[in-house]
Amino acid sequence: MTGISGPARHLRGLLAGAAAGAAGTTVLDTVGYLDMVIRGRGASTTPEVTVERLSETLHVPIPGDENARENRVKGLGPLTGIAAGVGMGALLGLALSCGWRPGNAVLTATATTGALIGTNGPMTVLRVTDPRTWSRSDWVADIVPHVAYALVTVAVVKGLEPGPADRTGGIRAGVRQCGTALRHTLCS
Numbered sequence: 001m002t003g004i005s006g007p008a009r010h011l012r013g014l015l016a017g018a019a020a021g022a023a024g025t026t027v028l029d030t031v032g033y034l035d036m037v038i039r040g041r042g043a044s045t046t047p048e049v050t051v052e053r054l055s056e057t058l059h060v061p062i063p064g065d066e067n068a069r070e071n072r073v074k075g076l077g078p079l080t081g082i083a084a085g086v087g088m089g090a091l092l093g094l095a096l097s098c099g100w101r102p103g104n105a106v107l108t109a110t111a112t113t114g115a116l117i118g119t120n121g122p123m124t125v126l127r128v129t130d131p132r133t134w135s136r137s138d139w140v141a142d143i144v145p146h147v148a149y150a151l152v153t154v155a156v157v158k159g160l161e162p163g164p165a166d167r168t169g170g171i172r173a174g175v176r177q178c179g180t181a182l183r184h185t186l187c188s
Helices: 006-039 046-058 066-097 104-125 136-159 168-187
Strands: none
Touching: 006 066, 006 104, 006 136, 046 066, 046 104, 066 104, 066 136, 104 136
16 A cells, blocks of 8 residues: 555555455355355354354353343354454455555455454364364355455455556456356356
8 A cells, every 4th residue: 555654554454454354244145145045055053153152161141131142142143254254354454554465366365264264263163163074065155155255355455455546357357256156156
């Protein structure tokens, strides 16, 4: 990021990355919900189980009577995914503001990997899930939305960088790649 120096540049990068992560998270959720519609599968309960395990592990109770507590857990579950997506985008934006300049493929792979670790890492550590036991379709159902997240996050964070105004070619290419991956996954 040029034109601004020091902490202001880093703050701008952090905020641009957070906005990009929010856009990516919206796409990740959309792809996940479309998968549910197309395949008729139910919603995952792993985010809620993760919140429960985290509450137990950290000895931080979730307040409320049985009904209110259950509703809070159902709200907190998806919020952990949003926090992971926005957080990964913020880290990406910060890294770019510090001068990291990888190619789009490395940036996309980094965002995908970071999002996968940010969401699946806590669930694995808390023994909510074990990726070693996942089937091929489980892996595809998990990776495709995270790749879509990464493509959109990278396109937005790059689009928010100061510089030449024409970045539409990169965004179009990212959307095309995402559509191709989604078609391949759903049609195979």
